[in-house]
Amino acid sequence: MNDEKLKIKIILGSTRESRMSDKFGQWIADELNKHQKVEVEILDLRSYDLPFYDEAKINEKVREFQSKVKEADGFVIIAPEYNHGPTAVLKNALDWCYEEWNYKPIAFVGYGSAGASRSIEQLRLNVIELRMIPIRNAVHILGNRYYAFRDGKLDFKELVEENLNKAHEMIHELLWLTKVMKDARQSKN
Ligand SMILES: Cc1cc2nc3c(=O)[nH]c(=O)nc-3n(C[C@H](O)[C@H](O)[C@H](O)COP(=O)(O)O)c2cc1C
Numbered sequence: 119m120n121d122e123k124l125k126i127k128i129i130l131g132s133t134r135e136s137r138m139s140d141k142f143g144q145w146i147a148d149e150l151n152k153h154q155k156v157e158v159e160i161l162d163l164r165s166y167d168l169p170f171y172d173e174a175k176i177n178e179k180v181r182e183f184q185s186k187v188k189e190a191d192g193f194v195i196i197a198p199e200y201n202h203g204p205t206a207v208l209k210n211a212l213d214w215c216y217e218e219w220n221y222k223p224i225a226f227v228g229y230g231s232a233g234a235s236r237s238i239e240q241l242r243l244n245v246i247e248l249r250m251i252p253i254r255n256a257v258h259i260l261g262n263r264y265y266a267f268r269d270g271k272l273d274f275k276e277l278v279e280e281n282l283n284k285a286h287e288m289i290h291e292l293l294w295l296t297k298v299m300k301d302a303r304q305s306k307n
Contacts, residue, residue, distance in 0.1 A: 142229065202236040
């Protein structure tokens, strides 16, 4: 059995100027950091500025992103929903790696009218093709509460407090499967 810390990367699924994914990403990072045997890093797609996928356009930033994905043991995607699907910037980031994602668990946090459930369902199908292990427990922050926060009528602290149990259930399942798969990857032939 492997006793190294589990490396969990949180990927922010949006990059627009007034995005909200950074707030939810920091919340999940804070919750994950309460676990001693976990090393957390937020991957902000703004920092990588990945070109639209074209292997001919690989550059240093793409390589840096690929190496971050490679060193990870598990992931949380902060997933907004744009037009009932995932954001293009996130799908593009998924396409830039393959083996780096393989056999690693992935969890989702969504927000929007239906808690980004349509976006997350599509992402679950996408990541199976990347040989990942999407976990069932997720956080879906629904529109009645999310838009109240976005419109300044509800504190962020209160919003996440309401979703804390869901976040803990998701983290519990993610960390267990991340440990299982880290050991399993080492014995894979
Ligand atoms: C292009 C676009 C499309 C959107 N489509 C949806 C949608 O299909 N479902 C939904 O619940 N919210 C939708 N929204 C509203 C988003 O839930 C809301 O803007 C959210 O804050 C987006 O995440 P972000 O702030 O991290 O970019 C859309 C927003 C944008 C900018």
